[in-house]
Amino acid sequence: MTAVSETDKYAPKGNRRGRQSGTGVFSFLAWVVALACILPMVAVALAALTGGTETIRHLVDTVLTGYALTTFALVALVSVGTLGIGVGAAWLVTMTRFPGVRLFEIALVLPLAFPAYVLAYAYTFVLDHPGIVQSSLRQVTGWGPRDYWFPEIRSLGGAAVMLVLVLYPYVYLLARAAFLQQSGGAFLAARALGKNAFQAFWLVSLPMARPAIASGVLLAVMETIADFGTVSYFGVQTFATGIYTSWFSMGDRAGAAQLALCLLSFALALAVVERSTRGKARYHQAGKQHAAMPPAELKGWQSGGAWVLCALPVCLGFLLPVIILFNMGLQSEQNLLSRRYIGFLQNSLTLATLAALLTVLAAVCLGFYQRLRPGRTSSTAAYMSRLGYAVPGGVIAVGLMVPFAAFDNALDAWMRANFEIRTGLLISGSIWLLVAAYMVRFLAAALGAYESGQSTVHANMDAAARSLGQGPLGMLRRVHLPMLTPSLLTALLIVFVDVMKELPATLIMRPFNYDTLAVQAYRLASDERLEGAAVPSLVIVALGLLPVILICRQVGRR
Template sequence: MTTGTASIDNRRRGLSGLRVLSGMAVLAAAVCALPMIAVMIAAVSGGTETIRHLIDTVLGEYTRTTLALVLLVSAGTFMVGVGTAWLVTMTRFPGVRWLEVALVLPLAFPAYVLAYAYTSLLDHPGIVQTTLRAVTGWGPRDYWFPDIRSLGGAALMLTLVLYPYVYLLARAAFLQQSGTTFLAARALGKSAWRAFFQVSLPLARPAIAGGVLLAVMETIADFGTVAYFGVQTFATGIYTAWFSMFDRAGAAQLALCLLSFALLLAMLERIQRGKAKYHDPARQAPRMPPVNLSRGQAALAMLACGLPVVFGAILPVIVLFNMGLGSEQNLLSPRYLGFIRNSLTLAGIAAAVTVTAAVAIGFYQRLRSGRLPRGAGYVARLGYAVPGGVIAVGLLVPFAALDNALDAWMRDTFDISTGLLITGSIWLLIAAYMVRFLAAALGAYEGGQAMVHANMDAAARSLGQTPVGTLRRVHLPILAPSLLTALLIVFVDVMKELPATLIMRPFNFDTLAVQAYRLASDERLDGAAVPSLVIVAMGLLPVILICRQVGQNR
């Protein structure tokens, strides 16, 4: 009788815990879907006058500039990422083992930080043009120098920090390829270059396409770089419409345009990942031995692989450090300690909330099959394709209406003003971070979950464990490294995030990213270097983990 009662109690606790877990998963997916739904409703309800005005004035320019930026960054990340991945994987030259790891370092840098560094270096009063005028004796009007504050400059900054996405995926694809097909092509008279373009590159196409699409999604989401360089894209248009023109309908309609483009990219990424599959019958065959390059070829390979590291990581750190030494910014002052505290608070809470939501969704999908679990996982992954500015508008519009309605009701009923209870707090900003970065946390969690065999679940259940108990006592200890990686990735992404933070942060609650952007906007680049260096230092944490994995995968 006692045993039966205990079994019933365990079953009830298990069902109760499962309901809580399912509720958390569905709630997280609903929060992810809310910005997209709210943007669509706000854009449609805004009327046609605003969109007609946008079409007549800025919409064409925003579209052309955004598409041009996407094309330039796609081409740049493809050439740099694929070329360097092939060289460090398939050839041998001096320094290759160091370079295969160092090529990941630019991933730690936000593009807007590189924009500040290269503006200080290459602008008219910078050291490069100053030295040029001193050596040649030219005046300011006697020579032409490329303008870093341009569409091309923005594309270069984004290419330097985003090519590691393509590099990592392409390198992994090349490492997994068997050398049989490549050697067969060489035996049939193909040159090394023709064999690469006709055999190795097509086999790696799905991975390369996935990396390029990730870079494109980051490009359309970028605000700091294009805003500082004065490049008019949809991201800058949303911010201008919201803050400068106070036109919420216009901001929502611009956000809908950008959201449509982002979702199209997400759909293309899913289609190419699902359909572009290749079968290699010689997968178990030994890999092709790397080719030892001649002295001249080795020098060119070192140059090709070294330049992205120098211009994407080493030179910006040197420039920023030199700028920071000449500034009057004090990291130990109460003001800066407040910026650091705010940044750490947001990043820490957002990382914990996001990883918790990822665990709930991932485990919910493992326990249950059906449309609801699959739909929750799909919606959760869409957030990574939605730019921060779109998420900000999509959350602020409904919650601001809710705050205003609640405040009006409290005034009429109790003569008390509640103010902005939700939109004036950090919790809505935390929700925006969760929507934006949940896909990254979910990917890290699912990568580790693949190591947990289904037999472990069955064994735990046979020993009387509830589903939540199985998660707590079996899954989480095994998944600890993956969860730590997910926490670090989300933590650093939040530290670097700018558009949503600028739009949604509470009054007088600035972060390091906001401070760097504000100082750079005031042309105080030396001051902007100090918070930028702190952001880069934080960004090195997950990059070091990735570098260790790259070294071990050799």
């Protein structure tokens, strides 16, 4: 017996055949998108398993243990750092009052505009041996290069600090939302039982916010294992750098696939943990009323300490890097208005625009299919499509390049043998495969924004449209899309800026001589031309501020 959705009951019977046909179109498109999203993972697994045991044995004997230990160490450092800064800042701006607290509520989100690798370029310029800090130290003290100790910025610890400074807002945003939703009853009861403010926070508020905090930390961890620019520039050997080295420097496709499979397994395990944690994030307040938790007024040294603790991550993660990059850009010989840089900008804008449009279109197909046919089938398609957010860009690149490069080579060989025509790299040498990689990587963000807006469209509106003879496409075009315009624009903007900042997939998959701003910044920094790298980096940061401003507006609304 065929199931009939709730809104279908209000539709005229004569329109049901057309409606089912329209639903079938969305079902087909949704599953095409879902299968496209898991294709890189399947391809990586197959390429790794068919790569032979000699390659994996060589990796185990040489670099695999080092990659694993370094990746885990980096993940541990970033987890602790983002947890401490994110939760501490969220509690201070939510549950206390001190001068500037309203400003810090928004300013603490600003470091999200920075890619970690751009922050690495800025701090290397001032903290490295020839930088202004150590040069001034030697000039003032008269010390030689071996007469003093200074923390090494190009190290595992340095990479962790860069990642913490740009990723703690994930924890801050989710923790602050959880604290705002908590009732003050349990907290006040703990205070009435003799607990001080810190004990009440530790024993009551923090456990209630634990699922949201865990989700924020896991998001930061997934971004950490996906990072390539920072660890590559600092010479930290993780799985991400190993994939790129195996693919380009050694020409070992099987080794790259097997390293990618290791990283993919770790990423998917984190995705499962994150989803299960988020699924359990349900707490119910006792009593009939939700009593707002009264913020504590800080005075004296407590107020000053809270101000410093909130100002430090904002200054280190946003204000100081902007000043450094601006000064670096002024000293460089790079001209943003030159034909070469206009080409980089055009390439970046082209890729970001195409990827944003394709990704949002895929999100609409998936989200609307869930709306038309809620159930296990549509939820499975959506879940498969969301897996890409947990998969690093380098893994997606390898997963797409391996099968499509094989297809291009087979087609070229067949055409030459039968028609003496060279087809070249029709797919793997085009920007369209790179755009598809972006869609797989960032579809979860677009789908989340679309579903957030779609939840505000009441089911009665769907029923009214059906009763007036509208099929699925008409209902989407006349009812949903006009109401979801703000959510769709937000999704477009988020994906657009994420693509502008994306580096590993772009490095591996871009067509020959098709460089973007991110690639140019990485190339100049790799050549130790940090002043030049500041110019494209500033453009990336300026564009990254756009979605951060949207987030800040939402943070400002209780």
